[in-house]
Amino acid sequence: MSSVLSCLAxxxxxxxxxxxxxxxxxxxxxxxxxxxLVDRLTKFHVAMGLVATLxxxxxxxxxxxxMEVLDLGNxxxxxxxxxxxxxxxxxxRLSIPMVLMTFVLVGVIGSFANIYLQGDAGYxxxxxxxxxxxxxxxxxxxxxxxxxxxxxxxxxxLSSALLIAYFHERRSxxxxxxxxxxxxxVADAAFLMAALMMHxxxxxxxxxxxxxxxxxxxxxxxxxxxxxxSVGLLLxxxxxxxxxxxxxxxxxxxxxxxxxxxxxxxxxxxxxHLGAYLLxxxxxxxxxxxxxxxxMFGLGALTAxxxxxxxxxxxDIKSALAFSSVCQVGIIVMEIALGFWYLALVHxxxxxxxxxxxxxxxxxxxxxxxxxxNAIGGRLANGQPAWIARMANHRxxxxxxxxxxxxxxxxxxxxxxxxxxxxxxxxxxxxxxxWLRWLExxxxxxxxxxxxxQDWL
Amino acid sequence: MNxxxxxxxxxxxxxxGFFWIRAKASRDARSVCLAFAGIxxxxxxxxxxxxxxxxxxxFEGWFGWNLIHxxxxxxxxxxxxxxxxxxxxxxxxxxxxxxxxxxxxLVSESLTLxxxxxxxxxxxxxxxxxxVVPMWFELKARGCSTRVYEIHQATFVGCLILxxxxxxxxxxxxxxxxxxxxxxxxxxxxxxxxxxxxxxDMFEKASFGSSILMVSPMLGAYLCMRLVLxxxxxxxxxxxxxxxxxxxxxxxxxxxxxxxxxxxxxxLFLSHSSLVLVGLELATPIGLTAAxxxxxxxxxxxxxxxxxxxxxxxxxxxxxLNRYYGLYSHMPTMAAFFLLTGLASVGFPCxxxxxxxELLIESAMNFSPWIGWIVVLATALNGIAVMxxxxxxxxxxxxxxxxxxxxxxxxxFAIVGLSLLILAGGLYPQPEVESSYQAAIHLLEDxxxxxxxxxxxxxxxxGPAAEAxxxxxxxxxxVH
Numbered sequence: 033m034s035s036v037l038s039c040l041a042x043x044x045x046x047x048x049x050x051x052x053x054x055x056x057x058x059x060x061x062x063x064x065x066x067x068x069l070v071d072r073l074t075k076f077h078v079a080m081g082l083v084a085t086l087x088x089x090x091x092x093x094x095x096x097x098x099m100e101v102l103d104l105g106n107x108x109x110x111x112x113x114x115x116x117x118x119x120x121x122x123x124x125r126l127s128i129p130m131v132l133m134t135f136v137l138v139g140v141i142g143s144f145a146n147i148y149l150q151g152d153a154g155y156x157x158x159x160x161x162x163x164x165x166x167x168x169x170x171x172x173x174x175x176x177x178x179x180x181x182x183x184x185x186x187x188x189x190l191s192s193a194l195l196i197a198y199f200h201e202r203r204s205x206x207x208x209x210x211x212x213x214x215x216x217x218v219a220d221a222a223f224l225m226a227a228l229m230m231h232x233x234x235x236x237x238x239x240x241x242x243x244x245x246x247x248x249x250x251x252x253x254x255x256x257x258x259x260x261x262s263v264g265l266l267l268x269x270x271x272x273x274x275x276x277x278x279x280x281x282x283x284x285x286x287x288x289x290x291x292x293x294x295x296x297x298x299x300x301x302x303x304x305h306l307g308a309y310l311l312x313x314x315x316x317x318x319x320x321x322x323x324x325x326x327x328m329f330g331l332g333a334l335t336a337x338x339x340x341x342x343x344x345x346x347x348d349i350k351s352a353l354a355f356s357s358v359c360q361v362g363i364i365v366m367e368i369a370l371g372f373w374y375l376a377l378v379h380x381x382x383x384x385x386x387x388x389x390x391x392x393x394x395x396x397x398x399x400x401x402x403x404x405x406n407a408i409g410g411r412l413a414n415g416q417p418a419w420i421a422r423m424a425n426h427r428x429x430x431x432x433x434x435x436x437x438x439x440x441x442x443x444x445x446x447x448x449x450x451x452x453x454x455x456x457x458x459x460x461x462x463x464x465x466x467w468l469r470w471l472e473x474x475x476x477x478x479x480x481x482x483x484x485x486q487d488w489l
Numbered sequence: 490m491n492x493x494x495x496x497x498x499x500x501x502x503x504x505x506g507f508f509w510i511r512a513k514a515s516r517d518a519r520s521v522c523l524a525f526a527g528i529x530x531x532x533x534x535x536x537x538x539x540x541x542x543x544x545x546x547x548f549e550g551w552f553g554w555n556l557i558h559x560x561x562x563x564x565x566x567x568x569x570x571x572x573x574x575x576x577x578x579x580x581x582x583x584x585x586x587x588x589x590x591x592x593x594x595l596v597s598e599s600l601t602l603x604x605x606x607x608x609x610x611x612x613x614x615x616x617x618x619x620x621v622v623p624m625w626f627e628l629k630a631r632g633c634s635t636r637v638y639e640i641h642q643a644t645f646v647g648c649l650i651l652x653x654x655x656x657x658x659x660x661x662x663x664x665x666x667x668x669x670x671x672x673x674x675x676x677x678x679x680x681x682x683x684x685x686x687x688x689x690d691m692f693e694k695a696s697f698g699s700s701i702l703m704v705s706p707m708l709g710a711y712l713c714m715r716l717v718l719x720x721x722x723x724x725x726x727x728x729x730x731x732x733x734x735x736x737x738x739x740x741x742x743x744x745x746x747x748x749x750x751x752x753x754x755x756x757l758f759l760s761h762s763s764l765v766l767v768g769l770e771l772a773t774p775i776g777l778t779a780a781x782x783x784x785x786x787x788x789x790x791x792x793x794x795x796x797x798x799x800x801x802x803x804x805x806x807x808x809x810l811n812r813y814y815g816l817y818s819h820m821p822t823m824a825a826f827f828l829l830t831g832l833a834s835v836g837f838p839c840x841x842x843x844x845x846x847e848l849l850i851e852s853a854m855n856f857s858p859w860i861g862w863i864v865v866l867a868t869a870l871n872g873i874a875v876m877x878x879x880x881x882x883x884x885x886x887x888x889x890x891x892x893x894x895x896x897x898x899x900x901x902f903a904i905v906g907l908s909l910l911i912l913a914g915g916l917y918p919q920p921e922v923e924s925s926y927q928a929a930i931h932l933l934e935d936x937x938x939x940x941x942x943x944x945x946x947x948x949x950x951x952g953p954a955a956e957a958x959x960x961x962x963x964x965x966x967x968v969h
Contacts, residue, residue, distance in 0.1 A: 059821075059825065060822065060825055060826075060905075061822075062821070062822055106919075107844075107918070107919075108844050108918050108919055108922050109919065110775065110778065110922065110923075110926050112774070112926075113774055113775045113778075113926075115775060115848070115851060117844065117847065153818075179847070182838075183838040183839075183843075186837060186838050187838060190832070190837070193876065197880065197884060200815075200817060200880075200883070200884035200885070201815060201818075201884070201885070201886060201887050202885075203813060203885045203886065206813070206880045206884045206885045207880075209880065210873075210876060210877055210880050213872075213873065213876045214873050217869040217870075217872045217873050218869065220869065220872075221865045221866065221868070221869040224850065224865055225861065225862065225865055228850055228851055228854045228861060229854070229858070231851070231854075232854055232855070232858075453742070453745075454746055456742075457742045457743055457745065457746040458746055460739070460742075460743060461743065461746065461747075464686060464689070467686060468637060468686055468689070468690060471636060471637045471640060471686065472634050472636050472637055
C-alpha cells in the first residue's frame with residue numbers, strides 16, 4: 033500500500049477511534065463535552081472518514097487496483113507456537129461500498145440524532161455508544177482477518193445492547209437490552225468457535241490467504257467438506273443471531289425500544305446487515321459446499337416467509353419495519369446462497385438507505401399518511417393478497433394469530449431454553465443451600481441457629 | 490543496595506505493619522495498613538520491573554534452606570498480589586473501616602506473598618496452611634458460624650500435609666495416594682465443584698474486602714502448579730481438568746441466576762478461576778501461557794469488579810439482583826467502571842482479558858474441540874451474567890435518594906488505576922503474552938527435567954510438550 037493510501041486508510045480508521053477515545057475519556061472523568069462540541073466532533077470525523085474513503089476509492093479506480101491491504105502487523109504474536117493476532121484491513125469491492133454506506137448513514141443519522149436528542153439527559157451517552165458502534169462497524173467491514181472482524185463484531189454488539197437500553201429508567205428497554213445481549217453472546221460464541229475452527233483447519237485467519245490471495249469475490253478455499261460444513265453451520269448461527277434470522281428474529285422488535293436514530297442505524301440499516309456481510313465476505317470459502325449453501329438458502333427462505341407474514345400484522349410501525357428488514361435480510365441471504373454476491377451487495381446498500389429513511393420518518397407516520405391521502409384524494413389501499421382471501425376463515429385466523437404472536441419464537445426459546453435453564457440452576461441453588469445447612473448443623477452446634485444463613489434462607 | 494534482602498523484605502513488611510498496629514493499638518489502623526501495603530507494592534514492583542536482586546544467603550544462612558525462589562511464573566504474581574491488597578485496602582473507606590480487619594489483612598498479605606515466593610514444599614505448605622487462619626479469626630470476630638469454613642479448610646490443610654508426607658515416601662501406593670490428596674487439596678482451595686461451598690459461605694459472612702483478598706491471589710492454582718503438576722500422572726490431570734471445566738460452566742450458570750450480589754460475584758470469580766486451572770491443566774506451552782495471562786486478567790479485572798461492587802454495597806446495603814436499583818444517575822462513573830471491569834473479565838476486546846480468552850480457547854481447541862466449546866459456553870454465560878448485574882444495579886428505575894452517592898477519591902483512585910491497567914493490557918498485550926509464554930516454557934522445561942530425574946510419573950502429558958521449549962539461559966531468579 034502506498035504512503036498516500038496508508039494515510040487515507042489511517043484517517044478512515046483513526047478518526048472514529050479518536051472520536052470514541054475523546055468522548056469516552058471525557059465521560060469517564062465526568063467532564064462531558066458540550067452538546068455542540070460533540071455534534072461538531074462527530075460530524076467532522078465522519079466527514080473526514082467519508083472523504084478519505086472516497087479518496088481511496090478514487091486511487092483504486094485510477095490505478096486499476098481492485099484491492100488494497102493495510103497491514104498493521106501482529107497485535108499479539110507467539111512465533112514458536114504459530115499463534116498470532118494479525119491486524120489487517122482490506123479495502124476492496126466489498127468493504128469500500130459498505131464503508132461508504134456506513135459513513136453516509138452514520139453522518140445523516142448522527143445529524144438527525146443531534147436534533148432529536150438535544151437536551152436529553154442521555155445525549156452524551158448516546159454519542160459515546162454511537163461512536164463505539166461506528167468503530168465496531170468499520171473494524172468489521174474492513175477486517176482482513178477473522179479475529180479483527182470478531183473484534184468489531186463485539187463492539188457493535190455492546191453498543192447495540194446499551195442503546196436498546198437507552199431509556200434506562202424504565203424496565204422494559206433494559207429487559208430487552210439484556211435479551212438482545214444474550215442472543216448476541218450466543219452469536220458471538222458461534223462466531224468465535226467458527227474462527228478458531230478455521231484457524232485449526234487452515235492454520236490461518238487472514239481472509240486473503242484463505243482464498244489464495246485473490247480479491248473478493250474471486251478465489252476459493254480448500255476446506256474439506258466436513259470442515260466446511262462445521263464452520264459454515266457455526267457462521268450461519270452467528271449470522272442468524274446478529275441479523276435476526278430465524279429462530280432469533282424475536283429480538284428485533286424488542287430492539288426498537290431504543291431511540292429512533294439508533295433503531296434506524298442499527299436495525300434498519302447497518303447492524304442488521306452485519307450477519308449478511310459476514311456470509312458475503314466468507315462466501316467464496318463456502319462456494320463449493322452445496323450443503324452449506326443449501327442450508328443458507330433454506331434459512332434465508334424461512335426467514336423471509338416468516339418475516340413477511342409477521343410484518344403484515346404488526347400494530348406499531350417500528351415493529352412492522354423491523355420485520356420488513358428481517359424479510360429483506362432473508363432474501364439477501366438467499367441471494368448469497370445462490371451465488372448472486374454483487375446483487376446481495378447492491379441489495380444491502382439499497383435496503384439500508386430505504387429502511388433508514390422509513391425509520392427516521394416513523395415518528396411522523398400519521399402525518400405522512402394524511403399528506404399522502406390528501407394528495408391522492410382518497411384512502412390508501414389496504415387490501416390483502418388473493419391467496420389469503422381464498423383461505424378458509426379458521427385458517428386465516430390461525431395464521432393471523434401465528435403472525436401476531438411472531439411465530440411464538442420468543443416463547444419457544446423461553447420454554448425450551450431459558451425456563452429449564454433457570455429451573456435447573458435454581459434447583460442447584462436449593463441443593464447447595466440444603467447442603468450448607470446440613471454442614472453447619474452437622475455436629476449439632478447450638479450457635480447454628482444464630483447464623484446469618486438461617487436469616488438468609 | 491545489594492546487601493538488602495529485597496524479596497524477604499516484601500514478605501516481612503506487611504508483617505511489620507501487623508505488629509505495628511498491634512503494638513501501638515493505633516486508632517488509625519487504615520493509614521498504617523495502607524502505608525505498609527503501599528511500601529510492599531512499591532518494593533514488589535521495583536523487584537519485578539527493576540530486577541532488584543536479594544543478596545546470596547539471606548535466608549539460607551539462617552535456616553540452611555533455600556526458601557525464596559522466584560521464577561518467571563511467580564515474578565508477576567507478587568506485584569499483582571501486592572497491588573490487589575493495596576487497592577482493596579485503599580478502597581476501604583467510610584463505615585467499611587469499622588468492620589474491616591486491617592491487621593489480619595496484613596498478615597494475610599505476608600503469608601500470601603510468602604507462598605508465592607517459594608517453591609520449597611514444606612515452607613509452601615506451612616504458609617498456605619497459615620493463610621486460612623486470618624479469615625477464621627474474622628469469621629469468629631463477626632460472631633458467625635465457622636463450621637463450613639472449618640470443615641473445608643481442615644480438609645485442605647489435612648490433605649496438603651498428608652499428601653506432602655506421602656510424596657516423600659517411596660513406593661507407588663504412597664505416591665499415588667499423595668497425588669490424590671494433593672489434588673484434593675488443590676480442588677478444595679480452588680473451590681472446584683463440589684468443594685466450593687466454603688467460598689459462598691465466606692462471601693456471605695465475612696467482609697466483602699477480606700473475601701476478595703482471600704480468593705483473588707488464586708493460591709489454589711499456584712499450589713497446583715508447584716505441588717501437583719510436576720509429579721502428576723495423566724489421570725489426575727484429567728480429573729482436575731474435568732472438575733475445573735465443570736466448575737467453570739456450573740459457576741457461570743449459577744452466577745446467572747443469583748439474587749445476592751456477593752454470591753453472584755463469588756460464582757463469577759469461581760468460574761474464571763476454574764478457567765485458569767483449565768489452562769494450567771492443558772499443560773501445553775500455549776495453554777500455560779493462556780492460563781498465566783488469564784491469571785493476571787482475572788486478578789486485575791475481577792478485583793476491580795469486586796471493589797466496585799463493594800463500593801455500591803457500602804451505599805445501598807446488600808445487593809439484591811432480583812430488583813432494579815437505577816443507580817446510574819447517582820454514580821455514572823462507577824457504572825462505567827463496573828461495566829468495563831466486568832466485560833474485561835469475560836474477555837471483551839481492547840481489555841486485558843481479550844487475548845487471554847483467545848489464547849485459552851485456542852489452546853483448548855487444540856487439545857479437544859469439546860473443551861473449547863465448554864470454555865466458550867462458560868465465557869458466554871459469564872458475559873450475560875455481567876450485563877444482567879449491570880442492568881439490575883444501574884438501570885431499570887429511578888433511585889430516589891437525597892444522599893450523595895458519588896464515589897470517594899480513594900475508591901475512584903483504586904478503580905481508575907486498575908481500569909487503566911486493564912485497558913493498557915488490552916491495547917498493548919504483547920509484553921504480557923511474551924512474558925507469560927517464557928514463563929510457560931521454563932515451567933515446562935523444569936517439569937521435563939523433573940521427569941528426567943524420575944520425579945514425574947509415567948503417562949504425564951507434560952513431558953512431550955516441553956520439547957518445544959527454546960534453549961535459553963534460565964530466567965530463574967534463585968536466592969542462595
